[in-house]
Amino acid sequence: MTVAHQATVTRSAVRFRRRAAWLALSAVLLLAVSAASIAIGSAALPLSTVWSAFTAPNSGIDHATILTLRVPRTLLGLLIGASLAVAGALMQGLTRNPLGDPGILGVNAGAGFAIVLGVSVWGVTRIADYLWFGFLGAVVAGAVVYAVAARGPGGATPLRLTLVGVALSAVLMGFSHTLAMLNTQTFDRMRFWGAGTLADRPDGTIAVILPFITAGLILAVTCARGMNALALGDDLARSVGSRVGWTRARGMLAVTLLCGAATAAAGPIGFVGLMVPHAVRFLVGPDQRWILPFSLVLGPVLVLSADVLGRIIVAPAELQVGVVTAFLGAPVLIALVRGTKVGGL
Template sequence: MQPRTRPRTTLWIGLTASLALLLLACLLSLFVGSGQIAPGIVWQALWSPERLIDHSTIRDVRIPRTVLAVLVGAALGVSGALAQAVTRNPLGDPGILGVNAGAGLAIALGVAILGVTSIDQYLWIGFLGALIAAVMVYAIAARAPGGITPVRLTLVGVALSAVFLGASQSLALLRPHVFDQMRFWGAGSLADRPPGTVGTILPFIAVALVVGVLCARSLNALALGDDVARSVGVHVGTLRVVVVVVVTVLCGAATAAAGPISFIGLMVPHAVRFLTGPDQRWILIFSLILAPVLLLAADILGRVVVIPAELQAGIMTAFIGAPVLIVLVRRAGRRSL
């Protein structure tokens, strides 16, 4: 099932430009920071490193931070596109399935009750919370008359997200030491991540991204309705389960590594759709590339707007994303979603 898309030449030009933007954002992330390091020293640190403090800053701080931003951005962008596709809601994001809030609550409980501190523990607890939230959403939606529908998934996910978020905030107020330990993580931060963070989340995100992209053709059929999808051989129930699992893994890994970061999964796929049209194959590929660009841009701006301090990337994505999303919604309102 291949919906109409923009001319192939336009798409390939857009893809090339998107890759160029990603490369530029990665370079800026290496060269720009709250600490002033001359471009020549940055270049030397990349190609001829020595035992210098500035070289260590580039190789041990900025490079892992940049790679983490690419991984987390790709995970959030693709999970947002998948959530929008499976719920047939172009303004949806992973939050509507409850997985972000579920992962956040699980990690908050882990810190408060179990005293977890390492990324390895965060990751598995985040996965568990995201999985439990996804199963709860799916199970509650399935109990309604008529079974699971995109609207029911959305309503149940939003309701449970509010409950999980309220529980996390209540826990932070009741246990101040939990709030102190999670303050920067809770704002969504790429800075000061524990060593090994990238290596821990990379296998999970890489496998989930591949599986998610492979679902694109079936999601194109699902966009035309469950009956049409079944008529062309798509196992609708299996597809929804697979997509929910992929979204759970992507959001669980991203949230465990960087905390809850908003707007990326919501805004990027919606913006991409203006360029690509409705074809999920292109939407997923462009989201995979452009979501890291947005997260890197937010992180770079956060480093320089309040020098010598920094603003967390999660705060900056809200500042950047909200106005852009309003413009997109207004444009969509003049046509149709």
């Protein structure tokens, strides 16, 4: 082994240990935020009561509040945060657009339009039914964007995906707002969901979205190596043996599953998929094999932190998590964009 090669191996080992340490620290942070999400709420409960709810549960209202409301809300936040952050990392990698977001595919707009349609046309009244309408709308919107973009010369290029996604989002959002304004009942039902919330989700929400999110995360992991090749450009990626079209199709499907399920369950929560991957690149650089697991951990940290903050700042009332992420995301995103060390894609 030459001296230069040995030095390269040593640097690689040091870089791996540093990234692994950051990932372990992120996991500890996630545990702390999850504990805070369970312990803090509109009802001020002592920590001893929270602890006893897990160690010696009873039928009292305090324990019921923790086990039937706060724990499911925290678990939902974990799933939503992981889904949106990983979907955002995928979108930015697939389109080579540092400001890419899951909404660029029209997935959020598709989910919202399908739910508005279900409420106004078919009279859907239960939030549990919104999940299926929202997910179907997300899948159809993602498929339409990819199909339309793929028809042009060169297939579904990043620029074409972006343009088609933005155009479809504008059209669907226009239809959604029109339907909601024409039907007062629909407008009233959509206001709460449209703000983006983890609160008051119907029983079974987690069970409904979990299979789709699991499938999306598995697909995302299989795309990591191919997305590293895509960062070189389509031509160079093909020259090193990467199947560009297959990687992009799998990534698009993963984004649709993740963002569709998350949006259907909690409504449109912005900035998570845009902000978290940027923050991750400050820690680990452009390697998608590290960006995706970090996004998986730090996405829930952001969503749960925003949810806890929303319970505190206007207590005893609550701010919806989608409102808080917008307040948090805007200045942080500006700082990231203006920074001199923004990670490359």
